[in-house]
Amino acid sequence: MQIQIPTECPSCSSKLVWVNDQLYCKNEMCGDKQYKSVEHFASTLKIKGLGPSTIRKLDLRNIQDIYYLENIEELLGSKLASKLLEEIEQSKSSPLNLVLPALGIPLIGKTAADKLSGSVLHLSDVTEQVCKESGLGEKATHNLMEFLSTFTFDLPFSYEFAKKSSTNGIIAITGKLISFKNKAEATKVLEARGYVVKSSITKEVTILINEGGQESIKTVKARESGVKIVTNLQEFLGE
Secondary structure (H helix, E strand, C coil): CCCCCCCCCHHHHHHEEEEEEEEEECCCCCCCHHHHHHHHHHHHCCCCCCCHHHHCCCCCHHHHHCCCCCCCCHHHHHHHHHHHHHHHHCCCCCCCHHHHHHHHCCCHHHHHHHHHHCCEEHHHHCCCHHHHHHHHHHHHHHHHHHHHHCCCCCCCCECCCCCCCCCCCCEECCCCCCCCCCCCCHHHHHHHCEEEECCCCCCCCCCCCCCCCCCCCCHHHHCCCCCECCCHHHHHCCC
């Protein structure tokens, strides 16, 4: 059976362009491209409740729209709207290690962001020389510098990389939390402070969060391994 290669974008009818043996729509106003950009951003920052269907229902066509939502209760209902707004508010504390890959810059993912975090603190400090010294390739450097040449820093982030965690900055969490609603919320805050959060006790873990006080398997294992056990996470974070 002969396959007919499409020539037009099924969303906006723009002419498709071949790039490295793949067809792309180059129309920046293409609705599906805009939705996908927002989907990628929300997924990378782990904004729960902001999936493909919700993005389309709210007609979010650019990242900025996420942070200027109004009257969404009418579309989602008060309960879902409240949860989504809470998730969006929490995302504002995301470090540049997550924000940069979320912006959809070609070849600038988590690996590139981590490389840059070892050289500079703020996104505005990134230069072509910094990119090269950090180990970014020529194309990745070009893409990032081209993006920064028009970027306006109008999103509600600090645009700062998370500081490298020290030898006692690798954390695991066990049991129910008291200081935070759930592990996902606590993980976001810890990662924003530069900590690495593991799902289990490994040889790298030196801090265990156990606010419930139960003698879980993780707790017993941590105590036997000489891991520091924290019973109040907010106090530990200095909040």
